[in-house]
Amino acid sequence: MTRVVVHAGFHKTGTSTVQHALAQNRDALAPHLRIHLREDFDPLTASARSWSVTRSDKHFAAIGRNALRFFRSIGREDTRPVLMSSEDLCGHMPGRNGIAAYDAAPDILRVIADNARHWFGPALDLVIYFSTRAPDPWLRSTWWQNLRSTRLTKDLDPYADDLPRAADLSAVVDAVRAAVTAQVVTAPLEDSAARPEGPLAPLLDLTDVPADVRAALGIPPPVNAQxxxxxxxxxxxxxxxxxxxxxxxxxxxxxxxxxxxxxxxxxxx
Known part of the structure; x- marks a missing residue:
């Protein structure tokens, strides 16, 4: 069996910290884990973001095409787990580009899962992983990120009033679970942040990285924090x-x- 873990979000739940830690420790983890970050499948995340805005047939088809192209680059004989990490696999962050919720996520991840299964066949052991966060701190953090990255002009309270469904991350997880034939796993940032490896810890659990390797990792401080x-x-x-x-x-x-x-x-x- 080949375990493939897709860390698909959510935005502002420690994902940047996880990806920085994976990049920093890529060589140390290489004997145990095949790491793929956004730059390794950028066409896939670009098409996921585009479709979350346009909902066009063209961009939806591109998700499947780019997912299969990426999976075909992964050797099927290698026994190491595969880890993909990018919050953009859920589409654009809510609060920008007219997006008020993660409504695109279930269909995006269903297509990704279908193409992973097409490539790996019955040997696939697929896990969709989400880091989550309580609604109020998540809304504040996405508001901050959108202030930085866009021309957002709303104060926090009206911003939050516009995004009640986006902040209900558990409902998004339930929708993905209903849409995708895969194990769907979550871990709250409030819990994982207190672990020795921080928000990277649940992913190390899912990929069975040995304890001695984990103990030797260099874990960076949180990044992209307000x-x-x-x-x-x-x-x-x-x-x-x-x-x-x-x-x-x-x-x-x-x-x-x-x-x-x-x-x-x-x-x-």
Whole structure:
């Protein structure tokens, strides 16, 4: 059997920290695990994001085509588990591009699962894994991320009022479980963050990485976290300003550099 673990989300649940840890420890984990991050299947995540916005037949077909192309690049004789990690396998983050929920996720993951099964056949042991988070901190964190990355002009409360279904991550998991023939596993960030390997720990469990290997891993601090420096108010004011897009992006980069310097945040944040 070939175990394939698809870490498909959710946004703002420690996914960047997990991916940074996997990249940092790729060589140490290589004897035990085949790691594939977003850059390894970028056409697939691009088509998933596109379809979550357009719902066009063209973009939906691209999901299946790019999934199969990726799986065909994976050797079937290798006995090591396969781990894919990208929150964009659920489509775009809610709160931008007119997306109010993870409605696209079940169909995207069904197509990915179908193509994994087409390639690996009956030898496939497929697991869909989601890191989750309580609604209020998840909404605050996605609001912060969208302030940084888009021209969002809403305060937190009206933003949260627009996204009640998006914040109900357990309902999304249930919908995926109903749509996909695979084991679906979840772990709350509130629990995994306290483990020695942080939010990477549940994935190491699912891929049976030996204890001695786990103990020797270099686990980075959290990345892409919101600094407690009053930046949200500054970003909100900038988004509401008359700056053109280029000037706005430059201003945000400058503020981010200052925040990293003051708070010793990871430069990947």
């Amino acid at each position: 600094p407690d420096l009053g930046m949200a108010e500054v970003l909100l004011a900038l988004n509401r300003s008359g700056l053109d897009d280029e000037a706005l992006s430059d201003a945000k980069r400058t503020i981010r550099r200052l925040a990293v310097k003051r708070s010793n945040l990871s430069p990947h944040a």
